[in-house]
Amino acid sequence: MLPTILDLASLQSAYAAGLSPLDLVEQLIARRRAADDPAIFITQTPDDDLRAAARDLMARAPGPNSLPLWGIPFAVKDNIDVAGLPTTAACPAFAYRPEQDATVVARLTTAGALVIGKTNLDQFATGLNGTRSPHGAPRSVFDRNYVSGGSSSGSAVAVASGLASFALGTDTAGSGRVPAAFNNLVGIKPTPGLVPNVGVVPACRSVDVVTVFAATVGDGVAIRKVMEGYDAADPFSRKAVPASLPASGLRIGVLDGAEREFFGNKDVEGLYDAAIERARALGATIVPFDYAPFRQAAELLYNGPWVAERLAAVKEFLATNAGDFDPTVRTIIEGAKAYDAVAAFEGRYKLEALRQKTRQEWQKADILMLPTSPTTYTVEQMMADPIVKNGHFGRYTNFVNLLDCAAIAVPAGFDADGHLPAGVTLIGPAFSDDALAPLADAMHRTLNMGMGKDRAAVIPEVSHVPQADDRSVPIAVVGAHLTGMPLNYELTAGGGRLVKTCRTAGDYRLFVLPNTAPPKPGLVRQPGYQGKGLEVEVWALAPEAFGRFVQNIPGPLGIGKLVLDDGSSVSGFICEAYAVDGAHEITELGGWRHYMRMKTETEEKDRG
Template sequence: MTLPKMMTIGTLAAGYEAGTLTPLDVIEAVIGRIQSWPDPAVWISRFSDDELRAAAKALMAAGGPSPDKPLWGIPFAVKDNIDCAGLETTAACPAFAYRPAQDATVVARLRAAGAIPVGKTNLDQFATGLNGTRSPYGAPRSVFDADYISGGSSSGSAVAVGAGIVAFSLGTDTAGSGRVPASFNNLVGVKPSKGMFSTTGLVPACRSLDCISVFAATAGEADFVRRVAAGLDPADPFSRDLPDVVLPTEGLRVGVPVGAEREFFGDAANEAIYVAAIEAMKALGCSIVEIDFAPFREAANLLYSGPWVAERLAAVEAFHAAHADAMDPNVRKIVEGALGVTAVDAFRGLYALEGFRQKTAATWAMVDILLLPTTPLFPKVSDMLADPIGLNSKLGRYTNFVNLMDCAGIAVPAGFRPDGLPFGVTLIGPAFSDAALAVWGDRLHKAAATGYGLDTTADLSAMPAPEGPQVERIEVVVVGAHLSGMPLNPQLTGGGGVLVKRCRTASDYRLYALPGTVPPKPGLLHSPGFDGPGLEVEVWALPPAAFGRFVAAIPAPLGIGKVTLDDGSDVSGFLCEPHALEGAAEITALGGWRAYCAAK
């Protein structure tokens, strides 16, 4: 089997299943692609060719693909601030290098799932930067043009995937390092919720904010890796394991910056693609809500201009004290900005952040997610070297706030500029909305039809969609005062309910306006043999406990029974006792409660 230009988890798994491919075949291809790739700055270290072959042979000898090894034979790369047993961890600083005794928890989970680590990739030193030029091992370049940066700090990890050398990679993301490189290499970058991935075995940048991240070809594959790697780790004090947050599967409310807050620093090409992404979300059935982005931007400034810079010094304090001259000058300058920060400054920073949280609460009440440019600019390496601090700050305009605000994010390709360079956008949601974000990120990526990595013509429609949130929920059909925007809808949203879809009942239902109800309510009646227009309804989903409380509070003569929808499915929903409809006005011909309310 000849491997395609891009390695994907799905392609390799299909080859293994069909018996046309073995892990040894794949590793030979990986070795060949590493040797032929023209950019020597991608890797800091890697396993020898013979070690990689031995790993593939050992995997094959232990048995073939199985449910307990969902990543069997899949090659991946590891950012070199994450421990991988058998290779040094350098954090892109040779004087800092050490040889770990064991894998980082995330790497160990991926190996246990059958994945094969290939090597350690380059990064902005100590994961400090968004550009990929702050490393003594060189500056990895965008896979589309060697004059342009690959993005940082997870530079090598993104290039290794974008070039088709490995199927996925691990990066990290404190300020945007798992999203910016995705944009510059036509990839998906998943920044998980804080604490979802263990950081045991990670050289910290800002320990309270750090996230290990994933680069992959599609949202489905990136989210698949996320599911394998995630999980509570008692050894990590910042580890969290919380239920999935559900987002609407239809009618998503999407926040976008308004006015001057939509800043591209004169880059009209990126702005045009962003506007097109907004239109694509509209076409997917989303409603666009313009928001004041200023509180998010001001919160982002705290990361480098506030006391959180002291956390970067805390991560390398002993090394800095002994070897400051071994650090990259720009990284050292940023870290030493913490030397004058006091405990009082730290508390003031916390107070300021909580103030910004309060200011953004009203925005989150209006929207389900944010849709932002991943970056406003796409600089050349020469431009970045000429203005390393200023341009880096501009790159983080839409990324730096996300971990401070405890959000999840997924960066997806959105299109290509006239010069052929890629541009991406990021979907940002509440903590632990990762699975739901992946669903929408996948839809947007497929609408953009950018392919992935260097394979810009790949057929995304054939790629599996993410699974979506793995939560137990019960669906309920509402027909009247509980519809979106109606007086009783907060009874659903307040219980964690999400809108699943808008549809109609089957044709054999009648609708009546119930007299004397407050607020006004309709009564839905099943009338076998009746052939009507079908009635406008919404299907909502509630957690089981919330569903129980909701049903218990329904007043007579209404109750819950099975309602047949226009697609033939039967879902629990509101029905009315027939005796209550005596003397009630039938409004079936209007087609639904909204039409009746509008006609009154």
């Protein structure tokens, strides 16, 4: 039986245990038929074609997980070409049937992924709310009265509903981020030019980006890495030079004063403040910054000459088929006729002047953390005031591509009633995509609010998140230094940053060390022992902080090389063997956290 949310680790484990892609396809076909939102897809891959794709994969790569995305199902926003399925951009009269896949789709299927269908969107990717489609409005997976976010609406709902492991969206103004926030997902928004746009119907060609909706940051990063890479056929494709971020003492810019606008939504404002505190607890330095020049840049996207790029994308079709457009989309695109070439240059000059002002703010912070959307609305509210309320969603997203930034949107929790989710977005300079991932992953994991519609889902310990910056020193902790444990402050006070949660190799054993305060475990390696591995956290410390930390470790504990379950090695806590003679062994519990939880429960029962 498949899990509710189809994260990569869960599916790859199921394949290793004997599930076949054909088995998966049959269960997905049943899920699609049972889905209660008829607006998710515009075109589904026919059942028999999906079965045939699974068989072809098994013939091409017979071994389970023999390709990076072997048998992983994904959905594609219907402004991205998939050979054999129509591309409509949510306008039936515009439809055409491509003969070849978009570059990103071709790279994903070559890696073993299976396309399950084309998803609904705000027509011609014009909107952030998901209601501008003749195929209906996909709804939030938590309340059908509420919008799902757009324009990549169907893609987000497909993942959050458990119909796909991941889905492709596009992002011009925030379409790869807002739907993630409204559906408790991760949204990976690459730096413009990192991922090719060949085979994508453009919205604003100069700033469009193909994005990934995923259950976890690690999944999204792994998928992005399959898609990325220079493509000479795309005039905006770039060869990336990865940007780094400080290994410790990361400065995060947050909203301050009059720039904190939530349109009356106190729940989202509270969740934003809670995310700030969570980042602080992870070792970040929180600094206020002036959002005004970023906001002014954001306003250019829809209230400036960049709207003319939307007209450039469809001008011939609009000239003959104006009546086939969604009325709101048509109003926006026809607004481009108010701009001429002079206005385009004036807009460019204004953007560059604002870019200079934002550089002053970037001197204060290494990255920014903003609300993904300051509020949300019901479908009825959005339809009653579609342009103004859609604009509210883009307040903190519209500038990101114009100013050449990378971004990762992560969940931030649910409102006071536990009803609707919100999110925050980490934003960094161009090509900081990998560097943003460790903090984004830690923010998601420490939230502990599940994945997609499954709020009880546990983020898998297996992570595809890139390692911390090479200038930092990774260290694995197993006991009292874990997140939430009494000595964790020794890591955060030294500027430490949580990189990932994972497990040791199977030949480690864990014991309770007697007479330690606070209680501590002893981790001992025993070659030949066949266990399931033990939970550890990998943290990153600056070299000088690492040195100070190690100096304070009391015997019989020390630092040695730990082998992790993926075969890699990392410095971490080990214990001298003599100290565990006669000690209570807790290996079977899987880690110190589980032991401490059981110990606390036992003590409470005894007191009761």
